[in-house]
Amino acid sequence: MTWDPEALPHAVGKTIAVTGANAGIGYFSSEQFARAGAHVILACRDPERAEAAVSAIRRRVPGASVEAMPLDVADRSSVAAAAAALAEREHLDVLLLNAGIVHAPNQRATDAYGNELVLSTNVLGHFALTALTMPVLERTAGARVVSLGSLATLLARFPLDDLQLVDDYTSWKAYAQSKIAMQTFGFELHRRLRAAGSGVSSLVVHPGYSTSGRTPGIRGVNQPSHAKRFVDNLQAAWTQGKDHGAWSPVRASLDPDAQSGQFYGPRLATKGRPFLDRATRTSRSPRVGARLWPLLEEYSGQRFELG
Numbered sequence: 001m002t003w004d005p006e007a008l009p010h011a012v013g014k015t016i017a018v019t020g021a022n023a024g025i026g027y028f029s030s031e032q033f034a035r036a037g038a039h040v041i042l043a044c045r046d047p048e049r050a051e052a053a054v055s056a057i058r059r060r061v062p063g064a065s066v067e068a069m070p071l072d073v074a075d076r077s078s079v080a081a082a083a084a085a086l087a088e089r090e091h092l093d094v095l096l097l098n099a100g101i102v103h104a105p106n107q108r109a110t111d112a113y114g115n116e117l118v119l120s121t122n123v124l125g126h127f128a129l130t131a132l133t134m135p136v137l138e139r140t141a142g143a144r145v146v147s148l149g150s151l152a153t154l155l156a157r158f159p160l161d162d163l164q165l166v167d168d169y170t171s172w173k174a175y176a177q178s179k180i181a182m183q184t185f186g187f188e189l190h191r192r193l194r195a196a197g198s199g200v201s202s203l204v205v206h207p208g209y210s211t212s213g214r215t216p217g218i219r220g221v222n223q224p225s226h227a228k229r230f231v232d233n234l235q236a237a238w239t240q241g242k243d244h245g246a247w248s249p250v251r252a253s254l255d256p257d258a259q260s261g262q263f264y265g266p267r268l269a270t271k272g273r274p275f276l277d278r279a280t281r282t283s284r285s286p287r288v289g290a291r292l293w294p295l296l297e298e299y300s301g302q303r304f305e306l307g
């Protein structure tokens with residue numbers, strides 16, 4: 001099917017939760033969902049930034065149905081509280097696992113439980129959140145979990161014996177490994193859901209190369225400096241705005257023909273309309289997925305059994 005990211009199918013009646021929705025791709029995904037008529041829950045760690053994003057969507061999308069929910073994905077109690085709040089909903093049609101540290105710290109940092117911070121934020125919190133929201137997803141016909149991967153997965157190794165990067169940390173490794181882990185998680189979740197006979201789908205996406213300097217300015221959401229706009233525009237040939245970066249996650253969430261286990265990304269790799277793509281062999285590997293899962297359980301402190 002051809003897909004027009006600017007003519008989305010109606011999503012009236014759907015409830016969609018987006019992590020890290022106050023900025024970037026999470027914000028624009030939320031805005032596009034709201035424009036399609038969905039009720040959107042913006043799950044964000046900073047209440048002021050969350051309210052700015054909610055107000056911006058209300059301003060830009062007349063009649064939008066949106067709300068903010070507190071969620072710090074690197075904080076286990078916050079993840080548990082958000083999952084409990086989502087579990088009370090009648091249905092949850094899409095859980096978009098978007099939040100992330102994109103510019104990883106130069107020095108290795110850890111969360112309150114001793115886990116490397118980028119792994120904790122980009123992967124472990126999402127793993128636990130998905131496990132804890134499974135009951136509401138299971139009782140929603142056609143529910144989807146959509147995980148944010150990256151082109152960075154093409155450029156890095158994935159040493160499962162050093163996911164925490166204890167002795168060998170660099171910011172690049174931390175980011176790239178976290179994105180490989182996220183893709184591997186999404187595909188392994190797909191296999192486990194199918195094996196358990198679940199009706200929930202798991203899809204994986206990447207947003208190409210999307211920069212804030214190429215993104216519309218929105219008060220409280222995206223206000224890049226003139227210098228940032230200038231530098232980002234020099235890369236216009238191979239980059240896009242985060243409004244377009246949202247196209248792949250939105251397609252994976254709303255395309256009625258999209259199926260569990262699929263991978264969507266921009267047609268020109270770094271930019272363009274979303275199309276059905278092929279993820280790296282490592283992230284699709286059942287062997288790697290089976291090895292990763294118990295590590296995610298151990299590091300997140302969250303059992304995740306299906307069926």
Ligand SMILES: NC(=O)c1ccc[n+]([C@@H]2O[C@H](COP(=O)([O-])OP(=O)(O)OC[C@H]3O[C@@H](n4cnc5c(N)ncnc54)[C@H](OP(=O)(O)O)[C@@H]3O)[C@@H](O)[C@H]2O)c1
Nearest residue numbers: 020022023024025045072073074098099100148150209210
């Ligand atoms: N942009 C790209 O070219 C690109 C490429 C490949 C993959 N991706 C992926 O796409 C996703 C979004 O990227 P982006 O470019 O939109 O990044 P961004 O503009 O930096 O936005 C990241 C969002 O995640 C939130 N976040 C960070 N830590 C959090 C935490 N502990 N709890 C809750 N929310 C948290 C941020 O909230 P705060 O405002 O509170 O920090 C922000 O809302 C990420 O998963 C990234 O890896 C992006």
